Amino acid sequence: MPDSYTVVGGGAIGGTLAFHLARAGHRVLIVDADEDHVAAIRTHGLTSRGPDGDSRVTVEAVIPDEAPSGLGRVLLAVKAQATEGVLPWLKAHLADDGFVVSLQNGLNEQLIASAVGAERTVGAFVNLFADVVEPGVIRDGGQGALVVGEPDGRITERVEAVVADLQAWGPAKATDNVEGYLWSKLGFGAMLTTTALADAPMADLIDRHRPLMYAITAEVLAVAVSAGRRLEPFDQFDPSVYLPGAAGREAATDRLTAWLRTQPKDRSGIWRDIAVRHRPVEVFHHYGPVVAEAAEREIPVPLLTAMLERLRAVATGEAAMTEEHLRELEQGLA
C-alpha cells in the first residue's frame, strides 16, 4: 500500500512533489494558505505545466483550518519566513509517530525541531526551478538535486522510504550530510540573491559580476567551514572552488552559468517575489543565522551584509531594482 503524504505549502516545490507522488498512486493531501490555489486544485486538479504541455492529477487540497490531525508524513514547503508561523499548527496536527521533512532553502530544521521535536524532524535540500504560474498550476522545474537526510546524519528507514517515494519525481537521494548541502546552497544562493537586485537573467548577472559573486559566496562559505562543516557539491555548483583563496572559479563558473541557462526559469524565486508576486522575500531568514554565526566567530561578511541591506530596500520599494546596485557593491571589493 503506497504511503500517504501531507504537503504543507503546495506551491512551486510542494506542488511539484505532490503532483508526482499523487501520480505514482500515493494518497496526497495539500494544505495551503492560498485559498485561490486550494480552490483551483479542488476544481480542476493539480496541473503541472511542462515543455510538452499540461498534465493533471486529482489531489485533495484544504486550507490549514480544514486539515485533519494525526498527520504521518509531512513535506513542509512553505517559504522560510512562514516556517515559524506554521509551527503551532504542525505541532497540533502531527501524529506522535509522524515527522516533518523540510523541503526549504535556509536552515529551518532546528526551528522545526524546537516545536515538534528532533525525533520528528527530517532535513532536505532541493534545487529545482519551479514556479506557481496561476492558482492550481505549477511550472515544472525539470530535474535538479533533491537530497533527504536526518539532521544528525543517520540514514534511517524513514529517510530511505521518503527517498524511494520521491523518486516518483526524479533522482532523489539520501545523504548523511544534509547540513553540508544546505550550507552549499546558502553559498550558491548568495549569488542568486545578489541577482535579485536587478531585473536580468541570473546567469547573465553572475557572468557580468563574477568578482562580486565570488567575494559574497566566499564570505558565506568561510562561515560554513569555520564550524568544520563538509560542503557538498550539487548540480553544477562546486563549493570547494568558491572557498576563500581556492583555484578554479572561472572554469567552474562557466559550467555553472551554462547550466543555469538550461533551466526553465531565468530569474530567482526572490526576484519573482519582489517583481511579480509583490510579497515578502525569505532571504533574510536564510542569511540571518549566517550573519549571526559570522559575528560570533568574528568572520567578516561586509559584502553579504551590504547586499542584504540593498535587497531589503529593493523589496520594500525604497530603492529601484537595478544593476547599479551590483556595480556599487563592486566598489567595495578589495
Ligand SMILES: NC(=O)C1=CN([C@@H]2O[C@H](COP(=O)(O)OP(=O)(O)OC[C@H]3O[C@@H](n4cnc5c(N)ncnc54)[C@H](OP(=O)(O)O)[C@@H]3O)[C@@H](O)[C@H]2O)C=CC1
Ligand atoms: N521555487 C523554487 O524553484 C525553489 C524553491 N526552494 C525553496 O522551497 C521553499 C518553498 O518555496 P516555493 O515552493 O517556491 O514557495 P511558494 O510560495 O511557491 O509556495 C509556498 C506555499 O505555501 C503557502 N503557505 C504559506 N504559509 C502557509 C501555512 N502556514 N500553511 C500552509 N501553506 C502556507 C503559500 O501560500 P501564500 O502564497 O498565501 O503565502 C504558498 O502557496 C522555499 O524555502 C524556497 O526557497 C528551493 C529551491 C527552488
Ligand SMILES: CC(C)(CO)C(=O)C(=O)O
Ligand atoms: C533559483 C532557485 C530555483 C534555485 O534552486 C531558487 O532557489 C529560487 O528560485 O529561489
